[in-house]
Amino acid sequence: MSPREILEQYKNGEITLTQALENLPSHGIEEMGFATIDTDREKRTGLPEVIYASGKTAEQVAQIAERMHQKGIDVLATRATPEMYEEVQKLIPGAVYNPLAKTIIYRESKYENDKGxxxxxxxxxxxxxxxxxxxxxxxxxxxxxxxxxxxxxxxxxxxxxxxxxxxxxxxxxxxxxxxxxxxxxxxxxxxxxxxxxxxxxxxxxxxxxxxxxxxxxxxxxxxxxxxxxxxxxxxxxxxxxxxxx
Structure with missing residues (x-):
């Protein structure tokens, strides 16, 4: 049973909060020691995991970005420095940096909302x-x-x-x-x-x-x-x- 199905059961009153927490599987979590990536966030919330780079080292940002890339997750890092970008680009050559926005982006998916x-x-x-x-x-x-x-x-x-x-x-x-x-x-x-x-x-x-x-x-x-x-x-x-x- 997927995390979303478990949460739906809890919302519908079919199981208690304790039962929901006990049944939530550990998949969707990528442990890195200094960081834990929520690989299931987009399926659950409609918004993907994003790296908040402020306070992290350049090496940490690069390693998180690389692991996300390996898991097929598009990469967005906010509040990133040029030094962080240099480290990310070594591991993900296609990453792009906007120095004004301080964002690092690598996006493989081509979906664009056509509603407006x-x-x-x-x-x-x-x-x-x-x-x-x-x-x-x-x-x-x-x-x-x-x-x-x-x-x-x-x-x-x-x-x-x-x-x-x-x-x-x-x-x-x-x-x-x-x-x-x-x-x-x-x-x-x-x-x-x-x-x-x-x-x-x-x-x-x-x-x-x-x-x-x-x-x-x-x-x-x-x-x-x-x-x-x-x-x-x-x-x-x-x-x-x-x-x-």
Missing amino acids: YIAVVAAGTSDMPVAEEAVETARFLGNRVESVYDVGVAGIHRLFHKLELIRNARVIIVVAGMEGALSSVIGGLVDKPVLAVPTSVGYGANFEGVSALLGMLTSCASGVSVVNINNGFGAACQASLINKL
Whole structure:
């Protein structure tokens, strides 16, 4: 019996939580000593295992990536350094690095969702690293992505120039620092889900993204939800799940 079938039995009340935990098989877990890879994550959740590279050594990131590659899992590492990329490329020559997004990607699957696209909108050029993380993640997950950069509220006419492209997306990710106002503006102009990503871009009273986070959380626009500061990855995962419904 697969893990998903066991979890379905638990959800339906056919077995207890204790019985479910006892029956969950150990397959789907790849032990590496310093890391345990969840090889069954995509089947279970719709989102694959991803390497969060920050805090790991370059060698650890490369070894995890290689093991995932050996298991037939497409590789995405976020918050990766050029040194990490150099080590990964030695083991997976086809891996690609985006220095702005700080992502390492190796993707063999060619599936692309044809239902619609995700729009990633960034308020300023300084917000682009977080926006690019969202773009790379969303594309890695098989989505078509359209990016719109530097259309913040300081020059709101720039946004209207791209409004049709934004409105035609199935999901919209809005990345903004400073006071985070762009997500509220877009939320009042579209009939699609808006995922707001506050960034740590801003002067002192921005408190490294806290002011943008609070501004987005207290948005008066309906249909706006918020992820954590600088979390372009998380927004892209949520957008991908919505886009594939």
